[in-house]
Amino acid sequence: xxxxxxxxxxxxxxxxxxxxxxxxxxxxxxxxxxxxxxxxxxxxxxxxxxxxxxxxxxxxxxxxxxxxxxxxxxxxxxxxxxxxxxxxxxxxxxxxxxxxxxxxxxxxxxxxxxxxxxxxxxxxxxxxxxxxxxxxx
Numbered sequence: 049x050x051x052x053x054x055x056x057x058x059x060x061x062x063x064x065x066x067x068x069x070x071x072x073x074x075x076x077x078x079x080x081x082x083x084x085x086x087x088x089x090x091x092x093x094x095x096x097x098x099x100x101x102x103x104x105x106x107x108x109x110x111x112x113x114x115x116x117x118x119x120x121x122x123x124x125x126x127x128x129x130x131x132x133x134x135x136x137x138x139x140x141x142x143x144x145x146x147x148x149x150x151x152x153x154x155x156x157x158x159x160x161x162x163x164x165x166x167x168x169x170x171x172x173x174x175x176x177x178x179x180x181x182x183x184x185x
Contacts, residue, residue, distance in 0.1 A: 054080055054179065055151040057107050061181030063154045064141040069129050071113065071122045071145075081110045109179035110158055111147065126175065130157060142180050152183040 088099045118126065129135040129143065136143055136157055145155045158176035 053149060053151075054082060054109055055149065055153070055182055055185075057082075058109070058153070058179065058182040060184045061142075061154045063143050063180075063183075065135055065143045067129070067135050068144040068146055068152065069125065069135075069155075071118060071126065081112070083108050111145070111153070111155065111177045111179060112174045113177075114174050144183055145177060151185055153177075153179050154181045154183065155179055 086099050086101045088097055090097045115123070115126075130138060133141075135141065139157045139159070142154050142156045145153045147153055155177035158178045162173055
């Protein structure tokens with residue numbers, strides 16, 4: 049069986065902003081979540097179930113990057129993409145993300161992100177991007 053990756057299942061799309069976010073990081077996990085929109089209905093007797101696919105062949109995905117794994121420079125770039133209206137403008141605009149698999153994806157911020165300092169250590173929730181599509185490489 050051929051090896052497939054997230055990129056192979058996405059449509060080619062045009063981002064709202066022609067800006068590319070490249071995050072070098074310091075290693076560590078980058079989590080890919082892939083899903084389809086479907087609804088499952090279990091029968092009352094619990095012996096059968098029906099699943100309805102609402103997304104056809106399309107998939108939905110997220111990329112999750114631990115903020116603590118980013119360099120100080122990458123943190124500043126990420127802040128610029130989140131805050132600046134010429135880039136992501138919070139969760140408003142889509143843009144390109146150059147990903148560690150060598151491909152470029154069109155993404156939006158999934159949620160706000162927050163980081164805190166406690167006893168001299170940085171703690172944060174991960175930065176999550178909705179994957180909207182890909183740029184043809």
